[in-house]
Amino acid sequence: MGLKIIDDIRKDYVCNLIRGGQRAEGRGFREYREISVDGDTIKRAEGSARVKIGDTEVLVGVKLDVGEPFSDTPDKGVIITNAELVPLASPEFESGPPNENSVQLARVVDRGIRGSEAIDLEKLCIEEGAKVWIVFLDIHILDDDGNLVDAAALGAIASLLNIRIPNERYGLTGENTLPMRETPVAVTMVEVEGNILVDPNFNEENAATSRLTVISNADGSLSGMQKSGSGGLKEEEIVEMVETGIEKAGEIREKYLSPL
Amino acid sequence: MKEGKTERKLIIDGKRMDGRGFEELRPLKIEVGVLKRADGSCYLELGDNKVIAAVYGPREMHPRHAQDAKMVVIKCRYNMAPFSVDDRKRPGPDRRSVEISKVSREALDPVIMKEYYPKMAIEVYVEVLQSDAGTRTAGINAASVALADAGIPMTDLVSSIAVGKIDGEVVLDLTGVEDNHGEADMPMAMIARTNTITALQMDGHLTKEEFKRGLKLAMGACHQIYELQRAALIGRYSKSEEREERKRE
Numbered sequence: 001m002g003l004k005i006i007d008d009i010r011k012d013y014v015c016n017l018i019r020g021g022q023r024a025e026g027r028g029f030r031e032y033r034e035i036s037v038d039g040d041t042i043k044r045a046e047g048s049a050r051v052k053i054g055d056t057e058v059l060v061g062v063k064l065d066v067g068e069p070f071s072d073t074p075d076k077g078v079i080i081t082n083a084e085l086v087p088l089a090s091p092e093f094e095s096g097p098p099n100e101n102s103v104q105l106a107r108v109v110d111r112g113i114r115g116s117e118a119i120d121l122e123k124l125c126i127e128e129g130a131k132v133w134i135v136f137l138d139i140h141i142l143d144d145d146g147n148l149v150d151a152a153a154l155g156a157i158a159s160l161l162n163i164r165i166p167n168e169r170y171g172l173t174g175e176n177t178l179p180m181r182e183t184p185v186a187v188t189m190v191e192v193e194g195n196i197l198v199d200p201n202f203n204e205e206n207a208a209t210s211r212l213t214v215i216s217n218a219d220g221s222l223s224g225m226q227k228s229g230s231g232g233l234k235e236e237e238i239v240e241m242v243e244t245g246i247e248k249a250g251e252i253r254e255k256y257l258s259p260l
Numbered sequence: 261m262k263e264g265k266t267e268r269k270l271i272i273d274g275k276r277m278d279g280r281g282f283e284e285l286r287p288l289k290i291e292v293g294v295l296k297r298a299d300g301s302c303y304l305e306l307g308d309n310k311v312i313a314a315v316y317g318p319r320e321m322h323p324r325h326a327q328d329a330k331m332v333v334i335k336c337r338y339n340m341a342p343f344s345v346d347d348r349k350r351p352g353p354d355r356r357s358v359e360i361s362k363v364s365r366e367a368l369d370p371v372i373m374k375e376y377y378p379k380m381a382i383e384v385y386v387e388v389l390q391s392d393a394g395t396r397t398a399g400i401n402a403a404s405v406a407l408a409d410a411g412i413p414m415t416d417l418v419s420s421i422a423v424g425k426i427d428g429e430v431v432l433d434l435t436g437v438e439d440n441h442g443e444a445d446m447p448m449a450m451i452a453r454t455n456t457i458t459a460l461q462m463d464g465h466l467t468k469e470e471f472k473r474g475l476k477l478a479m480g481a482c483h484q485i486y487e488l489q490r491a492a493l494i495g496r497y498s499k500s501e502e503r504e505e506r507k508r509e
Contacts, residue, residue, distance in 0.1 A: 227457070
C-alpha cells in the first residue's frame with residue numbers, strides 16, 4: 001500500500017499541474033508518451049513484442065501448444081491470455097496468485113482480440129473435435145509507470161502479427177503463418193480535474209478516480225471497452241473519450257503496427 | 261465468446277424471441293430485506309436471472325494492514341452457484357468472477373459516503389442462483405438496494421443494465437441466447453439522479469453510432485430500474501413503519 005501521505009502529495013502535484021494546463025512530461029492532454037514496439041524479440045517464443053510507452057515496459061510472448069478444443073466450439077482454436085504483474089516491475093506488486101488487477105488486465109486485452117475477431121480461430125483447427133492449436137498469450141510487465149493496458153494490448157497484437165506456427169515441433173504440416181484479420185488498439189484515458197488525459201502515467205492514474213479503455217478496429221468500430229476506478233463519468237465525457245480513443249488508435253496503428 | 265455466431269435469427273417480425281421489443285426490459289422483481297442475519301439484503305429477478313445480495317457492516321476491517329485511516333473499505337464478492345448455469349460451475353472464484361467483483365465494487369463505490377466509517381469495512385456479497393445473461397447488472401441492482409437496506413449512508417442508488425447488438429440491431433437487456441448468438445454486449449451502471457456512469461464494459465463489435473445509441477438506451481432503462489428500486493425500498497419501509505405503529509397500539 002505504501003505511504004498514504006506520499007500518495008496524497010503526488011496526487012496534489014498532478015492535480016496542480018493539470019489545473020495549470022500541464023502534465024509531468026511536458027506533453028499535451030491528448031498526447032502519448034514516446035512509444036516503441038520491438039517485434040520478435042524472444043527467439044523461443046512463437047511470437048513476441050517488447051513495448052515501451054514512456055517508462056512503462058511490457059513484454060508479450062505467444063506460445064502455441066496442441067490441445068483439445070472446447071466441446072461447444074470443436075472446430076476452433078483457443079486463446080488463453082494471462083498477465084503477470086511480477087514484483088520486479090513495481091514496489092506495489094507482490095508475488096503470488098493473480099490479483100484483480102492482473103486478471104482485469106488480461107481479460108481486457110483478451111476482450112479486444114476476441115471482439116475484433118483478429119484471429120481466425122477456425123484456421124487454428126487441426127482435427128475437428130480432437131486437436132486444435134491453443135494460443136497462450138502471456139503478458140509480462142517489466143516496469144509499471146502507468147497505462148499497462150495500452151502497452152499490453154499493443155504488445156499482444158504486435159506479437160500476434162509475427163507469429164510462427166510450430167508445425168514441425170508437433171510433426172504436423174500446414175501453414176506456418178497466421179494472418180491477422182484485424183488490428184485492435186487500446187487507448188486508455190483518465191479524467192482528472194475535469195480534463196481528459198490520454199495515456200496516464202503512474203501518478204496520473206493514482207490521481208484519477210475513473211479510467212476508460214477504448215479498444216477499436218481499423219474501420220473505427222469498437223471491439224471492447226472497460227471502465228475502472230471508483231469514480232463516475234458523464235455521458236458527454238464517455239462519448240468524448242470514445243471519439244478520442246478511436247482517433248488515437250488510428251495514429252498508433254498507422255505508426256507502430258503497419259511496419260510490422 | 262462472440263465466435264459462437266450462427267445463422268440463428270434472433271429477431272422475427274420486429275420482435276425478439278421472448279416477444280419483447282428492442283427497447284424493452286425483462287420483468288424485474290425486487291424484494292428488500294430477505295435475509296435475517298445480514299445487515300441488509302435484496303433478492304432480485306431480472307427475467308430468468310435470480311440473484312441475492314447481502315451487505316455486512318460497517319464492521320471491523322480484516323486484515324488490519326488493509327484498513328484505510330480515512331475511509332471505509334468496500335469489499336465485494338460476486339459468486340455464481342455451481343447449479344446456476346448449464347455446465348456446472350466449479351465452486352470458488354474464477355477470473356471472470358474476480359473481474360466482475362471488481363467492476364461491481366467500483367460501480368457501487370461512488371455513492372457510498374465512505375468517510376463516515378474510517379478503518380472499517382463494508383462487505384457486499386452477491387450470489388447468482390440462476391443465470392440468463394445480465395447477472396452482473398442484476399447483482400449491482402440488488403447490491404445497491406441491499407446497501408440501502410443495511411442503512412449505509414449513500415448519496416443515491418446505483419442502477420445497472422446491459423445493452424447489446426443482435427441481428428444488427430441495438431437492443432436492451434440481452435437474454436442468454438441473445439448474448440451467445442449476438443454481436444455485442446455492453447453492461448453499464450449509473451447513478452440515475454445525476455446521470456453519472458459508474459461502470460461500463462463492452463465486448464463484441466459496435467460502431468461509434470451504435471455505441472452512442474446503446475448508451476442512451478441503457479441510461480433510459482436505468483431510470484426505469486431506479487424507480488423500481490426506490491419503490492421496493494419504500495414499500496418495505498413504509499410497511500415496517502405500519503407494523504411498528506400497530507405494535508404500539
